[in-house]
Amino acid sequence: MMRNLALFGAMFAALALVGFTQSWSVSLAILNLCLISAIMALGVNIQWGYAGLFNVGIMGFTALGGLAAVLVSQPPVIEAWKAGGAGIGLSLLALLGTVAAAVFVRRRVAGRWRNLAVLLTVVVGYFLIRSVFDPATDVIEATDPAKSGYLGGMGLPIIFSWIVGGLFAGAAAWLIGKIALGLRADYLAIATLGISEIVIAIIKNEDWLARGVKNVSGLSRPVPLEINLQQSEWFLSLANTLGADPITFSSIYVRLSYALLFAVVLLAILWLSERALKSPWGRMMRAIRDNRDAAEAMGKDVTRRHLQVFVLGSAVVGIAGAMLTTLDGQFTPGTYNPLRYTFLIWVMVIVGGSGNNWGSVLGGFLIWFVWVEAEPAGRWLMETLSGGLSDGPLKAHLLDAGPHMRLVVMGLILLLVLRFSPRGLIPEKTGR
C-alpha cells in the first residue's frame, strides 16, 4: 500500500516538476491527457486483466467515441436533412430489410443452396441500398460543402456524448464479439485490428456523416472559453486577488475545469471497476481467465461472459474517446494512428500491472507522461550527441529524427517490463 502511494506521489511530483520548470499550463495539459489515458487503460484492463481478451482495436473504439462527440454536440444542418435525410433513412431501412431477408433465407432454405441463396440476397440488397444511398449522400455532401456538407448532430451539450460514445463503442463491440470471440486468442487480436482500421476508413470516407478528412472543428465545450473568462467581471477580480496574469490564469482555469470533469469520470469508472472486480462476478471472470475449461465445467457460460466483458471494456474506451475529442475541440479522423491509440494503451496496461485497476491508472499516467516528455528529451539528446558534429545533412537528419526515438523507448519499456516484471508496477492481488 505504501509503495503504491509512493508511486502515485512520484507521478504527481513529476507533473508538479513540469509545472515549475516548463509551465503550469503544460503540466495541466499533460495531466488532462493522463486522465483520459488512464480511463482507456482501465477499459483495456477490464478486457485483458479481468478476462484475458487481447483486443488491439482500441483505436476504433476511441474513434467511435469521437464520432459521438460530433453527432451529439454539433447543430443539425437543416438543409442537408431536408435534401438527403429521407434518402439516408430509406437506405437504413433497406439495410435492415436486407439483414432481415438474409436471416430469413438462412432459416428457411436448407441444404446446399443455402449459402448461395444468402449470398444472392445480400448482393441484391447491396445494390438496392446503393441505389438509394448514393444520390442521398451526394446531395448532402453538396450542401454548403465548405462549411457543412454533412447531416450535423443533435445540438445537445457535448457532455452527453460521453455516454453516447460509450454506447456506440459498446454496440460495435457486441457485433465484433459475436463474430470473433469464439476464436483463438490471436485471431481475436487480428479481427479487432481489422475492425479498427475499417472504422477509421468509414469515418474518413463517409463525408455525410462527420465530414471525413475535412474534419469538424469548433466543437462546443463543457467549460467556458478563455476569451469569455477574460472579459467577465468575477474572473478578473479572482485573478486580481490571486495576483495572477488574467490571460495565463484563464488557460489554467479552463484546463483545471477539464481536469476536474475528467477526474470525476475516472474516479467513477475506477470505483465501479473495483466493485466489479471484488464481487462474485469479478471472481468468476478471473476463474474463467485462469482456467477456462474448469470454469466451463463449473457451468459458467464462458462465451457470454467474454462478450459481456468485451462490451463493457470497449464502452469505457468509447467514453474516453469522446472525452478526448471534447478536449481537442475538433474531430480529425486523419490523426488516428494505431501506434498511438492502440499499442500505446497496451503499454500502459502492461507496465501498470494487468489485472489491477490502480495499476492501469498509474500506467496511463506514467506512460503518457513519458510519451510526451520523450519528444523534448529525444531532441535534447540528439542536440547533445550531434553537438560535436559540424552543420550538415547528417546533423539535420539526426535532429529531425529525434522525436522518433520515443517509439523505440516505448518498445523497450514494453519488452523490459514483459521480461523482468511481467506483473507490472502494481501487481494484481491474488488470494485473500
Added chain:
Amino acid sequence: MTDILNALVLFANFVFVPGLAYGAQLALGALGVTLIFGILRFSNFAHGDTMAFGTMVTILVTWWFQSMGISFGPLPTALLALPFGILATIGIVLIFDKSVYKFYRTQKSPPIIFVMASVGVMFVMNGIVRFIIGPDDQRFADGERFIIRARDFEDWTGLSEGLALRTSQGLTIVIAVIVVAALFWFLQKSRTGKAMRAYSDNEDLALLSGINPDRIVMVTWILAAALATIAGVLYGLDKSFKPFTYFQLLLPIFAAAIVGGIGNPVGAIAGGFVIAFSEVTITYAYKKFLTYLVPESWAPEGLVQLLSTDYKFAVSFVILVLVLLIRPTGIFRGKVI
C-alpha cells in the same frame, strides 16, 4: 469482337496484372507469417515492420550504389542491394530472437505473451526505421520502367486499349516463382526442411527423434527475414516505400495466411492471391469495361464501383471473417491450436 477484346485487355491491364503482382507480394509476406506460426506458434505482429526494415536497408544500399555509379542495366539497382538487405534483416531478427523470444520459449509461455513481445519488437523496429530513413514516402525504382508499354501494345495489336507490364510487376512475378520454388524444394527435400516440417507437425516427437530445436528456430527466422525483405522490396519497387504503409500491410498479410490455412505454406500462397484479387476486383470501377461490353444505350452512368478503393482493408477483413466463420481452418487445412 474488338470490343470484347478491348474489354479483356482493359481488365487485364487494370485488374489482372496488378492483382497478380500484389498477390505475389502478399503471398511472400504471408509465407513468412505462416512459417513463424508453424514453428514458433504465434502471430508475429512485427512482420510488417520487419519488411519495412529490410526494405530500408535495401534502399540505403541502393542509394549508395547509385552514388558510386553502379547500376544493373535495365533492371532496378535495388536487386543488387537486396542481398545486403536480407543479411541485415536476418541479423536484426536473430538478435531479437536471442534477446526477446528465446526467454519465453524456454519458459514455455502461452502464445499470447509471444504476441505481446512481438508488439514490443514492432515498436522498436518501427522506431528504428523512422529514425534512420524518416516517416516519408521514398521511391527507389530505377532502370527500365516498362517491359511492355501500353502504346506499343496498342500499335502492335491495333486495339484501342493498351496492356502495360511494368518491370516491377514482371520482376515480382518472376522472383516470387523462383523464391517459392526454392522454398518448397527446401522444405520438401532438404534435411533441415524435413526436420522443420516434422517439428511443426509434432514438437515432442521431433525432439525425441533428435532434432535440434534451436537450429530449427534459427532457420525459420532466417527464412522469414529473407521472405519479408524480398516481399517488402518488391512491394516498394511496385508502389513506394513508406513505413506506415508497411505496418498496415500486416492486415492483408494476416488475412492471406489465415484464409489459406495458417501454418500451411501452400495455403499462404493461395490466400495471398485470393486476398489480392478480391481487393482489386471489388474496388475497380467497371464503367469503361461495361461500356465496351453492353450496347451503347445501356452504358452505365456511375462508376460501377462496388466499393471505393479506400475500403480495400475492409475487403480483406470481410473475407477473413467469412473464412473464420465458415471454415476456420482455412482453404488448405491449417493448424488450429
